[in-house]
Amino acid sequence: MTQLLDLALISEKTLKHYNERAAEFWEGTRDHDVKQNIEALLRHIRGGPSFRILDFGCGPGRDLAVFRSLGHEPIGLEGASQLAAMAREYSGCEVWEQDFLALKLPAGRFDGIFANASLFHVPSAELPRVLRELGAALKRDGVLFTSNPRGNNEEGWNGGRYGAYHDLKSWRAFLERAAFEELEHYYRPPGLPLERQPWLASVWRKRGESVEI
Numbered sequence: 001m002t003q004l005l006d007l008a009l010i011s012e013k014t015l016k017h018y019n020e021r022a023a024e025f026w027e028g029t030r031d032h033d034v035k036q037n038i039e040a041l042l043r044h045i046r047g048g049p050s051f052r053i054l055d056f057g058c059g060p061g062r063d064l065a066v067f068r069s070l071g072h073e074p075i076g077l078e079g080a081s082q083l084a085a086m087a088r089e090y091s092g093c094e095v096w097e098q099d100f101l102a103l104k105l106p107a108g109r110f111d112g113i114f115a116n117a118s119l120f121h122v123p124s125a126e127l128p129r130v131l132r133e134l135g136a137a138l139k140r141d142g143v144l145f146t147s148n149p150r151g152n153n154e155e156g157w158n159g160g161r162y163g164a165y166h167d168l169k170s171w172r173a174f175l176e177r178a179a180f181e182e183l184e185h186y187y188r189p190p191g192l193p194l195e196r197q198p199w200l201a202s203v204w205r206k207r208g209e210s211v212e213i
């Protein structure tokens with residue numbers, strides 16, 4: 001079990017990594033095509049036409065701006081202060097600056113949560129709690145999208161950032177125990193052999209009260 005002191009260090013070092021490289025990170029990711037992921041979230045949300053969406057780990061605001069341009073009501077959540085400021089300026093959206101390991105989310109507010117390349121920073125020991133907190137922030141039947149670099153369930157420090165790299169079986173187990181029902185999953189980038197698709201994307205529907213782990 002990860003100790004509390006270790007969690008503080010994980011947050012501090014990972015956020016420092018992003019804050020020190022905010023401009024570089026923006027230049028390296030601003031042109032990434034994640035239309036497939038955005039469409040995967042939106043097609044499973046019921047109702048509409050406008051949805052309340054939490055962009056969890058919104059970075060500099062690339063996808064916030066897309067959701068807004070599509071007529072939705074996105075709010076960003078970002079732990080790194082430099083990226084949060086960039087996201088507000090770029091997207092014109094509200095952005096909450098919150099540590100992933102110390103969330104303060106309103107209950108039942110969002111139709112969908114878009115966690116694109118963010119939840120892998122949550123240590124496995126804390127993932128059940130964080131998933132329950134995300135589930136509580138969704139409306140009834142709300143939808144969670146996740147995309148993470150996949151692996152063989154190893155975790156630790158990687159280039160100054162903490163990461164946990166789950167395979168599909170492990171990721172399913174975490175989500176199902178947190179009271180989510182799988183809607184679909186796929187590997188990215190599209191159109192490549194599996195060994196050249198390092199990203200695991202999945203879509204989940206909230207199915208009731210979360211289960212303690």
